Amino acid sequence: MHILHISGAITLLAGSIFLVLGALGVVRMPDPFNRIQAGTKATTLGTILVMSGLGMLHPSWLPKLFILIFFIVITNPISSHVLARVMHNLQVPLWSKKDQLSEEEE
Amino acid sequence: MKNLFIFSVLLFSVWVLLNASIDKSILIVGGFLSIILSLLFSKNRSIFSSIKISxxxxxxxxxxxxxxxxxxxxxxxxxxxxxxxxxxxxxxxxxxxxxxxxxxxxxxxxxxxxxxxxxxxxxxxxxxxxxxxxxxxxxxxxxxxxxxxxxxxxxxxxxxxx
Amino acid sequence: MVETIINISMGLIILAGLLGSVRFFIGPSIYDRVIALDVLTIISISLIALLSHVAGRALFLDIAIVYGLLSFIAVLAISRYLERGL
Structure with a gap:
């Protein structure tokens, strides 16, 4: 019982570290497409780990946590894909190494 | 037909997980609701019909x-x-x-x-x-x-x- | 021991929320703000689930489920609006 609690807390900690890394990626990446990449992936695994850690702490909550994980894994890629499609259709420019060297070059 | 079956099984499992119990009354109400909802909403949709069940x-x-x-x-x-x-x-x-x-x-x-x-x-x-x-x-x-x-x-x- | 680790991870999730809000406020384009909103809602779902552990009630998990579904629809509505107007 005690071991289960400690491993649940450590899983929670790992999940929150991934959430921080995802948010840091959203702040640091240079253009909207890369921000979506960092935001989607890191936050998906972060949330899955937080929910699994809670499941280890409270085994009776597992069904609801499972539904939360299911919805997040399904909806998170779809919303980022829709945003990416909108940006692609409205021709948001991609970041490239050339831009940093000379602003004029296409 | 396969479409309807998979849709109602999906709805039923979400219902059971949300309620987090396998009481007899909850199972009966959930079964009824999922069959009625899948009849209503899967009439002209065939999104699951290409799944192979094996x-x-x-x-x-x-x-x-x-x-x-x-x-x-x-x-x-x-x-x-x-x-x-x-x-x-x-x-x-x-x-x-x-x-x-x-x-x-x-x-x-x-x-x-x-x-x-x-x-x-x-x-x-x-x-x-x-x-x-x-x-x-x-x-x-x-x-x-x-x-x-x-x-x-x-x-x-x-x-x-x- | 367990409670200390949980407090640390709660602080980390709040830090993640603050970082997300930085992008939300300085984001040069509307897309950056929508991305930041998307990330912020997912972080808040984790925070609500963690709060349900602190309060010891499973009721908050239902709120987290509804919040997650609503934020998904919100992002879809905003992107549709950006693409062709309502």
Missing amino acids: PKSFLYFFLYIFVLLIEVIKANFDVARRVIMPTIPINPGVVEVKTKLKSPVARLILANSITLTPGTLTVDIKDETLLVHWIDVKSTDLEKTTKYIAASFEKYLEVIYG
Whole structure:
């Protein structure tokens, strides 16, 4: 019982570290497409780990946590894909190494 | 018919998980509701009818989830590595990927899986071509990108969806 | 021991929320703000689930489920509006 609690807390900690890394990626990446990449992936695994850690702490909550994980894994890629499609259709420019060297070059 | 069956099983399992009990009354009400709802909403939709129900596709479904989980974990360490570095090592670009899958649901699942794998993000689907934003472009050749990005998932999805 | 680790991870999730709000406020384009909103809602779902552990009630998990579904629809509505107007 005690071991289960400690491993649940450590899983929670790992999940929150991934959430921080995802948010840091959203702040640091240079253009909207890369921000979506960092935001989607890191936050998906972060949330899955937080929910699994809670499941280890409270085994009776597992069904609801499972539904939360299911919805997040399904909806998170779809919303980022829709945003990416909108940006692609409205021709948001991609970041490239050339831009940093000379602003004029296409 | 298969469409209706899978839809009501899905609704019923969500209902049971939400209630978190297998009381007799809850099961009866849930069964009624899921059959009525699936009759109402799956009349002209056939999104699940291309799924093959067989032991082999069931096994491949679980294998697929396992492969996806490993890819998601790899993707996270990839993102973490890129974010922590002082100068972000990226070389982004949009490449095309061709898919062999016919069924719309299989394409949807493929697109979502590509979004969750390391460094790739599905931007758009036109018929058989997927536009993929790649954070670190290694090649723009159609064959190579398809092999690198989509092949590992297509192998399993082809068995589950005919 | 367990409670200490949980407090640390709660602090980390709040830090993630603050970082997300930085992008939300300085984001040069509307897309950056929508991305930041998307990330912020997912972080808040984790925070609500963690709060349900602190309060010891499973009721908050229902709120987290509804919040997650609503935020998904919100992002879809905003992107549709950006693409062709309502």
